[in-house]
Amino acid sequence: MAGAFLDELRALLGQPQVLVGVDCEPHExxxxxxxxxxxxxxxxPGDTEEVASVVRLCAARGVPIVAQxxxxxxxxxxxxxxxxxxxxxxxxxxxxxxxxxADNLTMTVEAxxxxxxxxxxxxxxxxxxxxxLASDGSxxxxxxxxxxxxxxxxLRYGNARxxxxxIEVVTATGEIWDGLSGLRKDNTGYDLRDLFxxxxxxxxIITAATxxxxxxxxxxxxxxxxxxxxxxxxxxxxxxxSRLDAELTAFELMGRHALSLVARHFPEWPQPFPExxxxxxxxxxxxxxEGARERFEAMLGQAIGDGLVGDAVVASSxxxxxxxxxxxxxxxxxxxxxxxxIKHDIALxxxxxxGFLRDMEASLPALAPGLRPVVFGHLGDGNLHFNLQAPExxxxxxxxxxxxxxxxxxxxDAVMARGGSFSAEHGxxxxxxxxxxxxxxxxxxxxxxxxxxxxxxxxLLNPGxxxxxxxxxxxxxxPPL
Amino acid sequence: MAGAFLDELRALLGQPQVLVGVDCEPHExxxxxxxxxxxxxxxxPGDTEEVASVVRLCAARGVPIVAQxxxxxxxxxxxxxxxxxxxxxxxxxxxxxxxxxADNLTMTVEAxxxxxxxxxxxxxxxxxxxxxLASDGSxxxxxxxxxxxxxxxxLRYGNARxxxxxIEVVTATGEIWDGLSGLRKDNTGYDLRDLFxxxxxxxxIITAATxxxxxxxxxxxxxxxxxxxxxxxxxxxxxxxSRLDAELTAFELMGRHALSLVARHFPEWPQPFPExxxxxxxxxxxxxxEGARERFEAMLGQAIGDGLVGDAVVASSxxxxxxxxxxxxxxxxxxxxxxxxIKHDIALxxxxxxGFLRDMEASLPALAPGLRPVVFGHLGDGNLHFNLQAPExxxxxxxxxxxxxxxxxxxxDAVMARGGSFSAEHGxxxxxxxxxxxxxxxxxxxxxxxxxxxxxxxxLLNPGxxxxxxxxxxxxxxPPL
Numbered sequence: 034m035a036g037a038f039l040d041e042l043r044a045l046l047g048q049p050q051v052l053v054g055v056d057c058e059p060h061e062x063x064x065x066x067x068x069x070x071x072x073x074x075x076x077x078p079g080d081t082e083e084v085a086s087v088v089r090l091c092a093a094r095g096v097p098i099v100a101q102x103x104x105x106x107x108x109x110x111x112x113x114x115x116x117x118x119x120x121x122x123x124x125x126x127x128x129x130x131x132x133x134x135a136d137n138l139t140m141t142v143e144a145x146x147x148x149x150x151x152x153x154x155x156x157x158x159x160x161x162x163x164x165x166l167a168s169d170g171s172x173x174x175x176x177x178x179x180x181x182x183x184x185x186x187x188l189r190y191g192n193a194r195x196x197x198x199x200i201e202v203v204t205a206t207g208e209i210w211d212g213l214s215g216l217r218k219d220n221t222g223y224d225l226r227d228l229f230x231x232x233x234x235x236x237x238i239i240t241a242a243t244x245x246x247x248x249x250x251x252x253x254x255x256x257x258x259x260x261x262x263x264x265x266x267x268x269x270x271x272x273x274x275s276r277l278d279a280e281l282t283a284f285e286l287m288g289r290h291a292l293s294l295v296a297r298h299f300p301e302w303p304q305p306f307p308e309x310x311x312x313x314x315x316x317x318x319x320x321x322x323e324g325a326r327e328r329f330e331a332m333l334g335q336a337i338g339d340g341l342v343g344d345a346v347v348a349s350s351x352x353x354x355x356x357x358x359x360x361x362x363x364x365x366x367x368x369x370x371x372x373x374x375i376k377h378d379i380a381l382x383x384x385x386x387x388g389f390l391r392d393m394e395a396s397l398p399a400l401a402p403g404l405r406p407v408v409f410g411h412l413g414d415g416n417l418h419f420n421l422q423a424p425e426x427x428x429x430x431x432x433x434x435x436x437x438x439x440x441x442x443x444x445x446d447a448v449m450a451r452g453g454s455f456s457a458e459h460g461x462x463x464x465x466x467x468x469x470x471x472x473x474x475x476x477x478x479x480x481x482x483x484x485x486x487x488x489x490x491x492x493l494l495n496p497g498x499x500x501x502x503x504x505x506x507x508x509x510x511x512p513p514l
Numbered sequence: 515m516a517g518a519f520l521d522e523l524r525a526l527l528g529q530p531q532v533l534v535g536v537d538c539e540p541h542e543x544x545x546x547x548x549x550x551x552x553x554x555x556x557x558x559p560g561d562t563e564e565v566a567s568v569v570r571l572c573a574a575r576g577v578p579i580v581a582q583x584x585x586x587x588x589x590x591x592x593x594x595x596x597x598x599x600x601x602x603x604x605x606x607x608x609x610x611x612x613x614x615x616a617d618n619l620t621m622t623v624e625a626x627x628x629x630x631x632x633x634x635x636x637x638x639x640x641x642x643x644x645x646x647l648a649s650d651g652s653x654x655x656x657x658x659x660x661x662x663x664x665x666x667x668x669l670r671y672g673n674a675r676x677x678x679x680x681i682e683v684v685t686a687t688g689e690i691w692d693g694l695s696g697l698r699k700d701n702t703g704y705d706l707r708d709l710f711x712x713x714x715x716x717x718x719i720i721t722a723a724t725x726x727x728x729x730x731x732x733x734x735x736x737x738x739x740x741x742x743x744x745x746x747x748x749x750x751x752x753x754x755x756s757r758l759d760a761e762l763t764a765f766e767l768m769g770r771h772a773l774s775l776v777a778r779h780f781p782e783w784p785q786p787f788p789e790x791x792x793x794x795x796x797x798x799x800x801x802x803x804e805g806a807r808e809r810f811e812a813m814l815g816q817a818i819g820d821g822l823v824g825d826a827v828v829a830s831s832x833x834x835x836x837x838x839x840x841x842x843x844x845x846x847x848x849x850x851x852x853x854x855x856i857k858h859d860i861a862l863x864x865x866x867x868x869g870f871l872r873d874m875e876a877s878l879p880a881l882a883p884g885l886r887p888v889v890f891g892h893l894g895d896g897n898l899h900f901n902l903q904a905p906e907x908x909x910x911x912x913x914x915x916x917x918x919x920x921x922x923x924x925x926x927d928a929v930m931a932r933g934g935s936f937s938a939e940h941g942x943x944x945x946x947x948x949x950x951x952x953x954x955x956x957x958x959x960x961x962x963x964x965x966x967x968x969x970x971x972x973x974l975l976n977p978g979x980x981x982x983x984x985x986x987x988x989x990x991x992x993p994p995l
Contacts, residue, residue: 136865210957215863217895219935227708248756275729278801279760320759324805382696384617454700476691487968
């Protein structure tokens with residue numbers, strides 16, 4: 034049975050584009066090593082028609098499909114389960130830049146294009162594609178859209194969804210929907226595009242996209258500001274937005290614990306404000322350089338005058354700017370060197386963040402004495418990575434195994450009580466599907482199930498991801514942490 | 515049967531909130547007088563719970579519902595058909611501003627709030643809600659979202675969809691989905707919000723929304739520029755975007771025929787460039803005034819130097835700015851005074867607009883000699899109102915009746931061939947439902963039908979709007995034009 038299916042698959046794609054056995058191995062686990070499955074095979078179609086033919090074959094034979102791009106996700110949404118019955122559909126041979134339209138400020142690219150290649154194709158025309166992630170060099174635009182990726186410039190340019198004008202999709206029945214619109218206005222019917230974006234391969238497979246481009250900024254400024262509390266950081270955000278408006282392109286918060294871990298593991302890197310309760314990394318971009326630096330510095334001067342900021346440094350060179358960004362980017366690395374930790378990818382209304390942090394500071398020690406909350410993230414979007422590091426000197430794995438469930442519940446309860454989200458930019462995948470089933474309102478969850486049933490009635494597209502197949506039996510990650 | 519239903523409705527809402535007979539009359543026709551129906555009754559619920567109870571009653575009794583806000587739509591989507599069996603659900607008593615959150619830059623308002631009241635509530639906090647339409651003073655935010663309204667600032671701030679972070683919806687079964695998120699990032703499942711936005715009351719009824727606010731600009735500049743062709747106007751757009759980026763908040767095109775109609779019907783209004791092939795109205799907004807005017811004028815100076823613009827005037831006062839905007843806003847009024855015309859609300863990739871206009875100029879005279887194309891609209895978004903005025907001195911009604919179908923087909927064929935849209939910002943409603951059935955790709959149309967069936971299986975929400983009930987028998991507007 035499996036053999037006959039593989040023969041049919043080889044007939045569609047050619048022998049070299051169907052991987053089996055040990056060749057599947059790199060496609061069967063996520064890069065963090067939290068999810069490890071087993072695939073029936075890996076298919077590597079070369080164009081949209083081939084994707085559609087593979088999906089039709091799977092529909093006819095009842096074979097589940099998980100689409101995979103760079104496989105850089107954090108929630109186990111791009112690897113098969115351990116049944117050995119799923120096909121991994123590798124999109125990376127769909128990597129053409131089909132078109133760049135400078136007058137329309139759009140480009141059309143195939144799903145397997147690596148994000149960095151997309152950025153570079155835009156830059157080659159003097160234009161900007163502003164999506165930027167830590168995994169730029171390996172993640173694909175298809176995966177970025179399937180997960181509605183965020184990043185550090187959402188404040189100004191929006192998430193992946195807002196950066197996309199149109200998509201091409203292979204549906205669960207293997208039809209091709211050509212929705213590659215380069216239009217900024219099109220009110221001819223339901224918004225199919227946004228339904229597939231962010232659905233993590235459970236409703237259809239995105240094969241190409243028309244993306245929104247921007248003029249490349251002429252100049253860019255970076256600053257680090259010391260704030261003595263979260264209220265001050267929120268006040269600084271409000272001031273910066275009102276004084277700079279769309280010129281404010283990044284506003285990243287870093288808590289003292291986060292920066293002290295960087296200091297410990299990267300002691301050679303200078304830290305301007307090692308004692309501050311919070312440091313804020315601000316970036317401003319301007320279309321013309323005249324007066325832009327003065328506007329940025331005047332805003333920071335006012336922030337100091339208003340008592341929102343204790344001190345601030347503005348990078349005077351690209352190298353200094355890179356040094357400031359390096360502090361921010363080093364936090365996850367420093368956390369990894371420090372040892373195991375629990376990651377939370379939460380969003381809150383910006384106005385609710387100071388109260389949430391106060392609440393956590395007061396309540397967490399009682400739950401897990403010695404726990405070290407490492408706070409950092411995209412304050413401008415209300416998105417924090419609120420990670421919990423095991424206490425110093427304990428067996429971190431054992432400690433976290435003991436406390437993880439209760440800590441997750443505690444943090445997410447506090448987030449939800451304030452109208453927040455327990456998954457801001459990483460998605461649901463396998464990791465959070467069970468939690469989604471319990472935390473989503475029953476009405477929203479019911480609507481999602483109705484949509485899944487309508488668009489994928491056989492249930493073959495990434496089954497159990499986002500929506501658990503049976504809410505009573507959640508799939509659990511392979512290792513305990 | 516109808517009597518029993520009305521008794522039940524009165525029991526839910528109270529006698530005064532159920533209109534019957536002649537009291538329904540203002541709710542039974544659209545303001546342009548193109549659609550005239552007959553309602554079973556008009557229900558005026560006062561809160562979301564009451565909306566839900568009305569919808570549940572209608573679901574139980576099999577009564578179709580059309581939601582109605584300000585009833586200012588252009589496509590007949592907010593009035594009942596002529597069967598006398600539908601309930602009109604008037605949302606205008608849902609008019610509370612529930613919350614303004616200045617730190618989060620959001621506000622939560624009920625669907626029946628008039629757009630201008632929403633703008634004013636934001637302005638009272640020094641903030642901007644940038645959606646702006648000709649019908650500001652009477653359209654409701656619920657209708658704006660149900661139709662994904664556009665307007666003159668889409669270039670900078672997006673359509674209604676992009677201005678909305680979360681919604682509250684009453685589903686077809688009368689459940690309430692509270693999706694009133696004030697979050698800029700939330701990847702917990704499918705994008706239900708964008709599915710209801712723009713669905714014109716056919717998938718659910720929006721009862722409240724959390725909207726995105728912006729800092730109010732400190733200063734604003736308006737200019738009128740004369741361009742000798744559409745290519746030059748597109749070149750000016752490209753230059754203005756690259757030099758001003760997000761400071762460019764409006765870019766409106768006006769063709770010579772359009773301005774000459776204004777000159778004829780409003781001769782007392784000065785026209786800076788009566789002979790230009792095209793005039794472009796540009797507006798720039800800045801968060802701080804220092805240097806902003808210089809940036810704007812330097813860009814226009816470069817445009818003149820580059821030969822994109824023949825001449826330009828920059829308003830030196832608010833009154834002068836209003837005069838320039840009045841020219842743009844007067845075009846539809848001048849058209850109405852001139853007589854009957856056919857309206858097209860099209861979108862194209864910006865880069866395709868010059869070729870489209872050349873094609874129309876060459877091909878239309880053969881189809882309908884003497885026809886006067888009146889071109890104006892939001893060039894910055896690729897959205898043109900390409901209206902066709904009957905020749906001078908003929909019986910306009912007869913002429914247009916004879917030619918309308920062929921002209922629509924000709925214009926929309928040319929639009930679709932260039933990857934455009936035949937309904938950019940006005941929606942589908944009843945007017946364009948038959949055309950949608952023929953012009954939408956079969957795959958997209960099939961997906962839309964599947965979604966409608968899934969979310970409104972009884973087919974009681976605004977039936978036949980957007981998706982024709984039977985594609986073979988389109989509903990036609992009551993008067994011929």
